[in-house]
Amino acid sequence: MIGHQRDILATLGIDIWVPKDAACQNMPSSSIWRDQAAPEYLSEIVVAKAQPLIVPEPKAEPLKTLDQAEPLPTPAVKEVQAEIALPVVEERPALHIAAFQLQAFGLPHCVIVTDATELSAEQQQLWNNIQQALQAEYYELQWPFPLINFQDGRGAESYVQGFIDAISADKNIILLGQFSYFNHSKIIHLAGLQEMLDQPLLKKRLWQFMQKTKQNMDAT
Known part of the structure; x- marks a missing residue:
């Protein structure tokens, strides 16, 4: 075999x-x-090549035409209320002060200021004579301030300060008598109008200041 x-x-x-x-x-x-028995012959086994897998493409559905745009849903937002502690501001009542009037006239080297709130006829006449003695510029300030929101008496001093600074520049300031709502290092205090009427010699000192130049007043 x-x-x-x-x-x-x-x-x-x-x-x-x-x-x-x-x-x-x-x-x-x-x-x-x-x-x-017929002799057997070995033959090669032919393996078929694997065909590529074809994936069917999805069919595109036609877009729907909307007559009106549909609003997108708005995401719900949870409102959070934060408690903010605000500082408590104590409101102070406005300070009411009596009305007053300041009058002034300016010379090249000084500014003369007086409280003209309640001038008698004699005081007014003396004040007019002082202004007419030399050519000068006349100024006037009235309180209360024209704007209602700025009539608090606590601002009266700043109001007067601004008025004097505006008319005096680098000049000396001569104040006749006393005035409660103004205090400045440049002030030269002289006798008031009623004091000059009572003591006429006090007018001489005012006249001397009015005739001096700025350099002489600074030296004094």
Whole structure:
């Protein structure tokens, strides 16, 4: 038995072998299956190439035409109320002070100011004579302030300060008598109008200041 035939029998599960010396039936050699078996030829196994996987494309749906744009849903917003502690401002009542009037006239080297709120006829006449003695510019301030929101008496001193600063510039300031709502380092206090009427010699000192130049007044 050739090796090829043994492989075929082993593949079929036949493991019975006939001894070499055993008598066997004479049969024509053409009727034996093993002699008639056609030789097998090994052939190459052809493996078909894998075809690429074709994924069907999704069909595009036609866009819907809307006559009116639909509003987008607004996300709900949770309102958080934060408690803010504000400082407590104590409102102070406005300070009311009596109305007053300041009058002044300016010379090249000084400004003469007096409280003209309640002038008698004699005081007014003396004040007019002082103004006419030399050519000067006349100024006047009235309180209360014309604007209602600025009539608090606490601002009266600043109001007067601004008025005097505006008319005096770098000049000396001569104040006749006393005035409660103004205090400045440049002030030169002289006798008031009523004091000059009572003591006419006091007019001489005012006249001396009016005739002096700025340098002489600073030296004084």
